[in-house]
Amino acid sequence: MTPLLQVTGLTRHYGTRLGCGDVSFDLWPGEVMGIVGESGSGKSTLLNCLAGHQAPDAGQVIFDTRSDGPVDTVTMSEPARRMLGRTDWAFVHQNARDGLRMGVSAGANVGERLMAVGARHYGDIRAQAVDWLGRVEIAEDRVDDRPRAFSGGMQQRLQIARNLVTGPRLVFMDEPTGGLDVSVQARLLDLLRGLVREMGLSAIIVTHDLAVVRLLADRLMVMKSGHVVETGLTDQVLDDPQHGYTQLLVSSVLQV
Amino acid sequence: MKMIELADVSKSFVLHNQGSAVIPVMAGAALSVRPGECVALVGNSGAGKSTLMRMIYGNYLCNAGRIVVGGLDVARAEPREILRMRREVLGYVSQFLRVVPRVPTLDVVAEPVLAAGGAHEVAEARARGLLARLNVPERLWSLSPTTFSGGEQQRVNIARGFAHAFPAMLLDEPTASLDATNRAVVLELISEAKARGAAIVGIFHDAAAREAVCDREIDVSAFAPGLAA
Numbered sequence: 281m282t283p284l285l286q287v288t289g290l291t292r293h294y295g296t297r298l299g300c301g302d303v304s305f306d307l308w309p310g311e312v313m314g315i316v317g318e319s320g321s322g323k324s325t326l327l328n329c330l331a332g333h334q335a336p337d338a339g340q341v342i343f344d345t346r347s348d349g350p351v352d353t354v355t356m357s358e359p360a361r362r363m364l365g366r367t368d369w370a371f372v373h374q375n376a377r378d379g380l381r382m383g384v385s386a387g388a389n390v391g392e393r394l395m396a397v398g399a400r401h402y403g404d405i406r407a408q409a410v411d412w413l414g415r416v417e418i419a420e421d422r423v424d425d426r427p428r429a430f431s432g433g434m435q436q437r438l439q440i441a442r443n444l445v446t447g448p449r450l451v452f453m454d455e456p457t458g459g460l461d462v463s464v465q466a467r468l469l470d471l472l473r474g475l476v477r478e479m480g481l482s483a484i485i486v487t488h489d490l491a492v493v494r495l496l497a498d499r500l501m502v503m504k505s506g507h508v509v510e511t512g513l514t515d516q517v518l519d520d521p522q523h524g525y526t527q528l529l530v531s532s533v534l535q536v
Numbered sequence: 537m538k539m540i541e542l543a544d545v546s547k548s549f550v551l552h553n554q555g556s557a558v559i560p561v562m563a564g565a566a567l568s569v570r571p572g573e574c575v576a577l578v579g580n581s582g583a584g585k586s587t588l589m590r591m592i593y594g595n596y597l598c599n600a601g602r603i604v605v606g607g608l609d610v611a612r613a614e615p616r617e618i619l620r621m622r623r624e625v626l627g628y629v630s631q632f633l634r635v636v637p638r639v640p641t642l643d644v645v646a647e648p649v650l651a652a653g654g655a656h657e658v659a660e661a662r663a664r665g666l667l668a669r670l671n672v673p674e675r676l677w678s679l680s681p682t683t684f685s686g687g688e689q690q691r692v693n694i695a696r697g698f699a700h701a702f703p704a705m706l707l708d709e710p711t712a713s714l715d716a717t718n719r720a721v722v723l724e725l726i727s728e729a730k731a732r733g734a735a736i737v738g739i740f741h742d743a744a745a746r747e748a749v750c751d752r753e754i755d756v757s758a759f760a761p762g763l764a765a
Binding site: 308311473498499512513516522524531 | 549551590594595616618638650651
């Protein structure tokens, strides 16, 4: 078995300020990795560099593609990377509005991804859209409504359906449960966990919520000031943190 | 043949935010468990029973030594190897149930079977059987256990722990907060696991329970740092 993603020496500066520095890790098929750290620690920069939304200054992001095996996505052509973004990769934004087209119906939002990879039969596309809306618990009678008419939690579930309909193998998530109230968060967590297990997805989840990573992530990477200060199994990092910053982070969580 | 084997294990905590205080908690710990054997960890509160158990499960790091479970050295293994060990080889019944909110009890109990590669029907049948044996009323099975009483949560936790037939198990106070009937059921489950060849390490404050299922006792206070040296 080869890793799905092999990252080495990934670095990104903003002028002279460091975004993320010298990040290396392997992600294996079926693994969910969490990236935690306070605001400004470089987690979102790292995620954007991994997903090809930002160009890193240095480093490699080698993805094991279905057709050609391991390929460095940093140096691949823009059209090839875009194709990857529509097929094997998915990106769930914190703000559902950034990942949805607000002017078209929920069904069209899901169908559009299918059409981008070549689906043309209207009946099939609509049937698949309805099926996916059902999986994220959006009723069939809402398929023709625009996302604007949805609650925040529904928009987030619609974004997930839009992303997963093409059967990606790697999902990037930026604070997927941020900004949602806790009851909606719980439902979304359960949904994500089920999808990860059933579809054998790998995922990289950026969050500052340690309770979310404990439930979703197998492994954890802790960032501070652009650097990775600690990595390991999620429960090991949370139960027996080794770095001073992680110890501070874990001991700062309010108990409910 | 040994299923669980520890040699010369030591552990200290470094508290970086409290003047980098170093607290040694264990030195020279050794223990081995054969298939079909149940070993009880004993010692006063704070002696390090839970610490030792967490090191075996891999959620505490150890500073030195070897912790081999089913051929895998947990002290040196990659995260994904430990994850596979936890899915297939080593089960853990902790004192507290930790679950995704709003997931039905039946699914919570069936999950380890699915994770180990079992079929849906098998997992559900197994979950139903265990919940019934542990006297969790059937009308609760479709509800999330987060709102259950302490005793009910503990029984759900035990059902979940025994759902997959792990060849090695860690039991942290499995009979605590249970009434006599359910305590007897748990002891039966432990005996059955031993009979099918599971190697078990347990913490039992309940001396009668310990005598009923454990073959040997290991006093963890012998591994206190300073004594071994």
